[in-house]
Each structure stands twice: as structure tokens, then as C-alpha cells.
Amino acid sequence: MTLQNPSLAQALQAWLQALTQAGALRHMPAETLPLAEANGRITAVSVWARVSAPQQHEAAMDGYAVRTADIAHAAADDPVVLQLGEQALPVDTDDPIPPGYDALLPHEQVTLKEDGSAIIVAQPTHRWQHIRTLGEDIVNTQLIVPANHQLRPADLGAIARAGHRHVRVYRRPRIAILPADSGAQPPPGSPPLVDNAAVNALILGAIAEDWGAISHRLTAVDADVADLEATFLAALDDHDLVVLNAGSMAATATLIARHGEVVVEGLAIRPGHNTILGHAHGKPVLGISRYATGAILTFDRLARPLLRHWLGQDQAHRAHITATLTRDLSAAPRHDELVRVSLAQVEERTVAVPLSRGAGATMSMVQADGIIHVQRGSAPLPAGTAVPVELLRPEHLVAQSILHMGSHDLTIDLLADLLRRSRPSRFLRSHHVGSLAGLQALARGEAHIASAHLLDPETGTYNIPYLHQYLSHVPIVVLHFVERTQGLMVQPGNPKGIRDLHDLVRPDVSFVNRQAGSGTRMLLDYQLQQSGLPSSRIRGYERCESTHLAVAAMVQSGMADCGLGILAAARSLGLDFLPLFHEQYQLIIPRALYEGELLAPLLEIIRSDRFAQTVAALGGYNVDRMGELVSF
């Protein structure tokens, strides 16, 4: 019977149960490997010592083997003379100690008689001094490593010392990944589209290898059903798990059902809802989401337990910490959600900042430090709630994260890059929430740095009036960063002959705007007012997008003739750019942090010539005052 939309835990349980019945949940068969090839592999049987180590009493230094009884009464004023060859035998490091001798005197502890016939000993010594005794390290027959043990370098050494040259380990599970080409085409003139399924195959293959499996990314088949079926059947033949990443959930279910059993169809989880669990020809089959984030998260929670079982391992340990939510999270009524978050230490708290929730948001998995599992139907989690977060990166790195909230600018990415070059463990995490929200986050102690380009229409100055309004209770410093150029983005070749804001009121020109509260919108309104241009005469003034790129996309598609934005956005979609205004893009930092160790390497980069030159070379930026303090 097929389960429809169970929870992850129910789905996994049902699948494992069905696989057990189908005989597909046994440990991997064992294979024999030379020790030099076995690092990281998992023992299929325990390893017992076949010899002791040392195999005999051995000299731990160069010197003389002696009998302690002979020198028990030796003293500086009453030394004992030991005849070489009878009472004292010269031995080098690692040499066996002959029977009857029970200590070693290093050369520097004795005096050799001038004729070389004897040594003079001026003090007694302990039994077995400087001798590695038989079995001191390993006793023949003792357990070296048990079964189900992942072999580390030191284990290999001990196994070699215990008399083995080979070890029996589980063979690596073999995983086939079958992507199907969606057949979707890129926009004319764009580079070839990277297919979702091909991206997933790349990711899942790498994950499987990290888990100790061998992954085969099969040649992308097209959505043709017969072709897919043939490839599927061939994959079942010589793999332990087949992952289908091909077409719709219904088609996948039909395919599996024709050759086996569909155990689960759909999961009550986002991302990753479109998941099928089943088996065919005695092999587990996993139909996985076409979208990277869903694919990664469900693969981790469904395929990994299988692999760990096959390799004799307990379920993976998932480390958690407690963090404070910076945004409200609401639960969906009928599905759980795995929310990716950035984590950072701000003041005394660890804060969790939710990232994009889209199933296709590959960057959310690149940037995520952790995951919050929001249970379906649970009470809303308001901002400020302390929640458990599953860690995706080691906990000690959380304290190394610098959390930036505010307006997006390409130069912030550049800064993030240079920071990693100079301090590889320190991360600059940027959340593009806009200028105003950045200041508010700083005020609530939810960020280390805010960035803003907020023009005050009354004074014509940037940011300062807003700081007085939102951050009056926090001692802060303001840093000049860049003066950047805002301008009109127009179609290539500027077919409408647009030159400046005055053209916006032309009846043949349509505009696309930014949302109220954004720095760019404030700039537009201020400049319209200065020029005496009424916004009511602009066609499209009320049509708002919330990012530079979204505005550019409207222009590119011909839905609008122009929009106000920055050079980088125009460039990324191949639009022409008409520079019009300069605006101050500044950084706001709490004074305590400004003087602290966390931000020091970042501030050093901001004030370096190298960074200023790199930014200037981008075009569209003035960096003359980069890093200077703004007085206010």
C-alpha cells in the first residue's frame, strides 16, 4: 500500500520496512584490501592481533644490554665493571635484547674502558629501562579494531604491527543517478541552460561519494519514457540504489510500480515534497525532487540512513544549537518545512537569519549554516524565539561569521571574497534586506554591520537622519564605503533615446519603479522633486519591483523602457546604462564591534589600497573616501 504525503520520519520507516521485506537492507558484502588502500573504509569483520608488538624485547636506544642484578649496588664511588660480550652486549635501537638481559644503558650513561673490553657503570638502573618489552604495544590475539569501525591512519598502523597486510572492509555501495533532460531552452542569445537534473546529479553524486559510496551519473536521458525505462532497468542491475531525477512524480511512480513497489508518494515536507520511495528488482529506488535544495535535503534524510545501515553505522549524529530567530516563521498546515538559516554570534546571542525558502535556491544551501525544522500545524514562531537549529557547519565557525544586513552591492561580495583570502575561517554573511531593514536589524542586535544609502529628502544628506531615528540608543560609527552611480537602465542601443529623468514623463516612455522605502526609490522621488517633475505623469511609476535585477529584467523583456538602478544590474542583463546621480553607500557598525577583534580584518581590507583599486576598476564607483569615518 502506498503512503501519500507522510512525514519524513514516517516515510523513512515505511521504506526501511519495505526494503527489509524485499531483502534490500543487508550489510554490504565484504572485500579484502591492502592496508594502504583501506583508509576511511569500514571493517566488515573485526581484526585481531596475529603477532605481538614488539615481537621480542627490543632496544629503545643505542647502548648496552645489561642485567640489573649485576649493577644493583653500582655507585659513583664504587662503580661496577661489566665485561663486553659477557655482562654487557652492545645493541643498536630496535635490536632484540638477548635472553637474560633486562635493561639497556645508553652510551652516555657508561664509560667505555680504554681497551674497549668493558664498560664502567656508576649507578643502578630499573628493570626494562630503555627496553620496549615484548607485547608492550600489542598482545598477540588482542582485538585491534572491531567490525563496523571506520579505519583511521593510526588503525592501519596498528593492524600492520599486529601482523596483517590486508583488511576485510565493506564494499562501497554503488549508487546510480538518472537525470532526465527537461528539454527547456535558454532565452535567445543566452549561454546554454544548465539543466536542473544535471545540476542535481552533480550534487547528489558528490554527496554520495562523501558518504563512502561510488556514484554513477548516468548519461542524461531525455524524457522519452522507453529510453528512461531501459536505462532504469540497466541501472538496477549493477547498483545498490537507483535515484530517479526524471520528469514528474506521477511518471516516476508509474515506472517504479511497473517493476516493483511504490512505498511512499509525496512527502509532507518543503522543500522536497516531490519524492517517491520504492523498490524494484530487490533494490531501493528513490525518486527525488528536481530542485536542488529539496534534492539535497531529502537525499540526506532518506538515502543516508540506507547507506549508513549498509556500512554497519548508526544513524548520523546531527549536532544542534539553540539560536534566536530574527524573523517570524509560520508553520504550514499540512507540511513540515526545513528552513535554511545563517547563524552568527551577536552580542551574547546566537542569531538565526532565515534564507530564501525556495526549493530551487541553490545559493541558500551554499550560504546556510543550519536548518530549522518547522513542524506542520505548529504555533507560529515569532522573531525573538529561541529555536533548535541543526548545524550544517562546525559550531566553532559560528563565532567567526560576520553578519551584514542592508542594501546589496557587488562591492560587498568583493569584500567577502577578500576576507576569506586573508582570514579563511571568517565569513561575511550578507542578507539583502534593504537599507532601512538593515538599520532596524542593527538596532535589534541582529547584525554586526548594516549598509545603507538612504537619502533624506529634506536635507539631501545620506543616512544620518535615519540613524538618529532608528539607532539613537546604540553607540555607532559610520564609515564611508563607496559613492556609487545610479542611472537609468535602458534597452541595448537606447532605442527610445532616453537621456535623463525628464524623458520619464514622455508619453512614449514606460518606466518600472522600485518599492517604497528602498534607497533607490527615495533617490528617485528626491530627484523628481528637485527637477519639478510630477510622478503622476510617469507611465509605470506605480509598478514596483524589489531588486535592481528585477527592474532590469522588466526592461530587458520590453515590459518597460527604463528603470532606475545601478550599473552592475544593467550589465548583468546586457542593458545600456545612463549614469545620472551619485549616492553615498555607507557602512554602519556598533562602536563596540568596530573596536573588536571580529571585524578587524574586514576593516583592514576596507582601508587597503588594493581593495579601493579593485572596486574602482569595476566602474561606477568613487572610492576616494573609502573607510573614512563619517562625522555626525
Next chain:
Amino acid sequence: MTLQNPSLAQALQAWLQALTQAGALRHMPAETLPLAEANGRITAVSVWARVSAPQQHEAAMDGYAVRTADIAHAAADDPVVLQLGEQALPVDTDDPIPPGYDALLPHEQVTLKEDGSAIIVAQPTHRWQHIRTLGEDIVNTQLIVPANHQLRPADLGAIARAGHRHVRVYRRPRIAILPADSGAQPPPGSPPLVDNAAVNALILGAIAEDWGAISHRLTAVDADVADLEATFLAALDDHDLVVLNAGSMAATATLIARHGEVVVEGLAIRPGHNTILGHAHGKPVLGISRYATGAILTFDRLARPLLRHWLGQDQAHRAHITATLTRDLSAAPRHDELVRVSLAQVEERTVAVPLSRGAGATMSMVQADGIIHVQRGSAPLPAGTAVPVELLRPEHLVAQSILHMGSHDLTIDLLADLLRRSRPSRFLRSHHVGSLAGLQALARGEAHIASAHLLDPETGTYNIPYLHQYLSHVPIVVLHFVERTQGLMVQPGNPKGIRDLHDLVRPDVSFVNRQAGSGTRMLLDYQLQQSGLPSSRIRGYERCESTHLAVAAMVQSGMADCGLGILAAARSLGLDFLPLFHEQYQLIIPRALYEGELLAPLLEIIRSDRFAQTVAALGGYNVDRMGELVSF
């Protein structure tokens, strides 16, 4: 100028400084790899998006592309009819959304007119509903991953989505490991000796691979100097680091000095004192301890920083916890010590039990959970002191360790093996401190289980009188484990015709004894007394060894004719065994733990038929009462 015996930190600093001057401390050169081969590698340059993702607005479901403005007033009682091909366009998942359309209605949200010409819409929808908008995931020109970033599967997916098929990563450092055969021979009739240097090469090569390097274990050269020199020079040619594991420290220093500079000769650290740091032909050279534990620890602390630097990484994070010492640790006056410890959670404390301190103790690295760095010249650390411990295994596994102290028996190893089979994360850590010390450890709350075979000479009973004496304040249970056979170990063929204890007083028979307080010694004394044999008449009664195997070794070497011990010890050195007595080997467990979750899987194994049968098959054991409670 060569530094003699500096601390590890001083040595590393001096080496890195000399390498910088020699131009040997630059990042690795970059190489270009296909994404499918780049998992785990480290970016040499940052990766920026070349396309946005999605590259255009895309359908997130199958359905109809519509304009939200057209249906803004749609209602169930006033539906809107949209003509297909004009106001609504059928699209499949991933299809581009044509310009002008700004929402997608899934099939289930609309009604198709019977003639297929239009859809009927009964409610409005949000802009961009079910559409993945251009750049929603990745914005062209944005930073995907910075330089010095270790690539994870999700990173590879994002890089592919951002329009790249290749990535520039640091080439893997190449490390040559040159072992020299010591020329030492095994005892006659023993299997070939596993050379220390070959074991080290196996271990160090695997460690280097774990760190992302390519390691070459060069063919073992013999100690012949010219041969070693030629191999050394060839290795310098095409490696980034050459590790010499060949002969004496002096010889290694001479070799390096002839072609470069010796920076450090000897370290103020144990194990690992015999270390040389230098460079030759612009390449770092590391002369490393011949003993595995010293080699592993110094390689980790000296070579790893080099590799991390070459690969643009910060120094490795070393996680620490605080644990309570179970034994006194004293500091040496002139060298630091890296003491390996087992860690376990007993009651509320984490306890640290020091393991063997020998440089050649490979098993100490197999068993170690952590390392205590004892500074030279520091105050003694008495048992009970809380000390920082560097973790060698993940912290969460500490709570999974079952700590056993007491008498050693092969069956305990068997138990450890079966435990790992049934509960792969649960470890049985055994410390062979002897029966009495095991009970004392339990009394101090420093173990979960003790094992004992202590015969009370007055009552002839096992263990119980000692429990009253040492554990009266701790509620405990006592479990029958095995009844094992003690007997006389004699040379193969029993040349002296020994039959039982009466032969010990023969003038032509020499004996080797166990130390006072050991269970075996108590057994001997009791049996001698029962038989009316005076110990004063036994030749060698006063000569004591502290393990079964040490006694066996004395017999094997001919230093004694016989000793009392267990079958396994005799077997491991190929001695004959004369069974004489049966003794009770029992397990003692605090009642609270006996009923707890930690030991449950262990107790289950002890009471399983499978375990009893396996032990019985070893020979020398009676398992009839295995797992039964002893009443007392």
C-alpha cells in the same frame, strides 16, 4: 642557526620563518578541474556568477501563464474568462514565462472551457505566484564562493547553475615519505617483522591523503647512506614536502645539512623528540620519529600547518573539553608530553584515563579519545584535577563510551567487538589495571564496569569480600561472566615434565611469578597453602612480572621453566599449557548503571546465546552462568 630542542610552538615558528625565506611557503599553484572532480578541493580563485539562475522567469508548475491585472477582480460568483493563446498560455514546469505574463495558475485552480479555447478563473492571484523569477536564486555577477573555500556538493551545484563547468582549485600538495629499513630481524620462527618505518609510512601517507595531499611512499631504502641520499634528492625534485623516516637523528641532520639547512634538531616533546626540521633545494624537509605515536603527533602539529597554509586555510581548529584526571600526571623538567587518554562520562563528570605513554604504543592512538598537553616544568597534576583535553573524536561520542577497568581477559575484547556490531557508536574502552585497581576505580566513580577474579584466601570465595571492603558505599550488582582456567605455561613439549604445583619446588625447575595483589598471584598463594607447599622452596618465586604475557615471554626465552597464567597468553607465544584451576571472572556494575540505557546493549550481548557459544569455542572457559546475577 639550528635550534636544539625547542618547544613545538617555537619549532614550528622557526621552521615557517625559514621556509618563508627559502620561498617554500607559497600557496599551491592552481589547476582547472571539471566540477564533477572538484568536490572537497579548495578554490584558488573566487567564483562569480556568469549567468543568473533562473536565467529567465520560469514556470514552477504545470499550468497557465496569466497577467494578474486581468484577474484582479475574479471571484467565484464573478469569474473571469481568459482566452488561451492571448490571455493565458499553457506552460509546463521549467518553461519560460513569456514577457508580460506575471503569474502562473496551476491546472487545478482553473476550469478549462469545454471547447478548450479558454480558462475560467474564479479568484485573483499574487504577482509571480508559482513563477521562479529571473535571478531569484543567483544574480549574474554575484559571488558564488570565495577563494580558499573547500568545495562542498551544494557549492558545485551553485557554481554549475551560475554558468561554470570548471573551477580553479589549488593543486594537491605532493608529499614523499622515505622510510629506511632498520634491518632488524624477527625472532627465529616468527612471522617477518613489520618494520617501524614501513608502518609509519603507511600511517603518515594516509594522514596526508586525509588532509588533501597526494602521498608517495617511496620504496624502503636500506640504511646505506648513498642510496638514501639519491632517493632523497630525487624526492625533492617532484614533491612539496619530503618526510625522512630513516635512521638516526644525527644521520638525518647530516643529510639535510649537506643539501640545505637544518632549522630544528630535536624537540622538547614526548613522544616525538627525535624530530628534525629543515629545508633543501627550496623544499621543506621533516625528519620524523621512528615510533608511530611520536610520528603521528608531530606530523599533525608540524606538517599539517604547512599543508593548510599551502591550501589557503587557517590553522586547524582543535576542539577541547574539560575532563577529570583519574591518575596523577607529573610533568617532566625539560620536555612537554602529549598524553593520550580515554574519555568517558561517569555520573556527572567526564573522566580522562591516561593510556600507555610509550612512543611506540600504536594501540594508544587507536584507543585514544583525546590528548592532554603536559607542559614541561609545570606543577604535578594529581588525580581528580580538571584538565583541558584536546578531542581526537567527536565530543558526542564521549557519552557513548563504556569504561571498563580491571583484569584483562580476551573475552572482554570479544564483548567490545560484538558491542560495535550491534551499536556501532558505542565503544567499550578497557583499561587493564588489574582486579583490585578496577574495584577502586569503580569506588571513585571513574569507571562504568569493573572486572575481577580476586580469591579470598580465608573463605576461598571470589570477589565478594573485596566488594564489602572497597565498594560498601556504592550499590552494585555482580554478574557471573566466565569461569576461566589458570594453569602452568611451559616450554613447547614440556621438556621438564612439569605436571602441577608440586613440581615448582623441584630444584631443577625455575618459576616466574606475578606481582603481589594480582588475582593470579592470590590464586597461586592460596593453592600453595592448600597443598602445603612453602613458597620459599620455589626458585624464582620472588621474580615478578605484571602481565600474563610478560610471564609467558620469560618462559619462552628460557629465563624460567614455567609460570602461572591463562591459556590465551600461552597460546599467543606458542607455549604448552597445563590447566590446573578454575577461577571466577566476574563483572561488577553500579546498580544505577546496571539499570540504565548506556549498558543495556552490552548486557544484552552478555546474556545472548551467541556470545556464550563464541566464548566457549575459544577453549579454556566455562560459560554456564554467564550473565547471571551473583547474590551476596
